[in-house]
Amino acid sequence: MGWTDRLNATPGRIRLGPVDVDVYHWAEMADTVVNPPHRHTYFELCWVEDGAGEFIVDGRTHPIGPGSLLFARPGVPHQIISRHEPGIRLAWVAFHLRLTGDDGDLGALFDAFSTSARPLAHDAQARVAALWTALRATGAGPALPGQDAAATSVAQALLVALAQAGADALRPQTAVAPDAGAAVVRQATRYVQDNLDRPLSVEELARHVHLSPRQLTRLFTLHVGQSPAGYVERTRLDHAAALLVRTDLPIKQIADAVGYGDVPGFTRAFSRRLGTPPGRFRHAATLQPVLSVS
Template sequence: MANKSDFKKLTRLLNESAVELIGEELAFNVYYWGAMPEHYDNPLHRHSYFEVCYVTEGEGYYYESDREYPLLQGTMFFSRPGMWHQIKSRTGLALLYVAYEIDEARSKREAVDRYLQLLHNNRIVVAQAEDSITAQTWRTLLALCKQDHYMVKEAVRCFACALLISFYSEFSESTEYEDLPDKQQVPAYLQRAKLFIEDNLTLSLNLQQLSGYLHITERHLSRLFAEKVGQTFSHYVQERRVQKAIELLLETDWTISRIAVETGFESIHYFTRVFTSKVGVPPGKFRRSQLSETPFINR
């Protein structure tokens, strides 16, 4: 449990070392950090920057836009620029807080636009946030203030920047990150998806199965194939099954029935129908013709 001395040290350390924070995509200018062991009432007011507060102890209320929100231990709340707001407590609140703005000149435009969506959200109070990444980062900063070595300030800067970035996921109403992974991850997702398909053609492959394996949504996986491959997921899988069947027909003496099983077709009749549709001739006739090169597969 933090005491008044810890709160004082944290306030000093953060205001000395975590005022200009520069991450890979976002940079921030901090107006002030605070750690107050006994916060009671403040006047109704507004400001031109973001402010986020985390209640570590006590009870009270947060008022914004004629709404009253109860504050308890573990509650986190978010004051947006230009919004009239007020904090009240009869018994006192132990608060950790930070006031900041985005340094747009040193940030990537896309990241700024995404973060600023918080201006239009209605999710401004998160109750029982103790287990969130944001709350854990607050607690890490509080623990760091008790350390006494020359790398403390560097560690504080790193965690402080991570804290401000984490506010986006904490207060965002969007599932955009889950649905739209970072663009740099797209090639990796596609590569893993294609490898999984290639290695598991005997299975009954579907979007739900593969998206679960990749930990992305079915919607996003479907869109990846449409936009980056130029085919639907099912079309791509079917083509890979037929291509594998062509290889097995030319390179093995397996029966048509066994090849149908090895390439994931539910029956020999369905295999023959799809193969004929794609290649132009049934699998048996194709094998007998001993084509010297793989034929063109119609799309």
């Protein structure tokens, strides 16, 4: 019995405080090439594990690649198309939401998710990938006492992480007693954001926050889920993607603005992360009107 079979054989309702999540099915497919335009009466959240292509939502085309989260919302026509053989490897969950109240953080979160129109999020956070992997693990192997309870707990955490990725305008909560490590990481990430237009090394970041590179790497892994170098590249390319969509700046100027000394290097990094070159991304992902920048 596969992990999806085992999960689908368990009771489908997952309770998250004031939110009932009626799960219709968990599924995965290793070779999605193209599916016809269609719509559902329920939510369908897909994680792109491997491959690249397009997610067409309500007539708009969005490039997708490894780590993309796709949000197919009730009643909205959508389609997934692979760019290359053998296709896109997907894992997904289909469910219906019922909010029994709006008290507390979970009620507010799922209310924000259910009213959002966000079609996708690029580069799924490390915890989303880890939770999908953990969910597979709970459904694999021989059935043991407590296995269903473990699967439900992981599924709850995964649904919360997916809702956070698919909701608009979430405000981070202020920690009651923030630890020193988190404060150091915030200081380092702000320094990265303020200096995207030039080379940044782990050694320079470590000097800025008065730590060794090894100590800083450990804190980034703990609080950000990736290395300092990985965070720098992600931040550069996320900012580049925003500039491509929201401005008419030339690609060379955008490459310079995010710290890439040459367009070929920028194009390779951008394509590796988002699965499509900058020019094609700009053409396809026109989610907002272009602003003229003088």
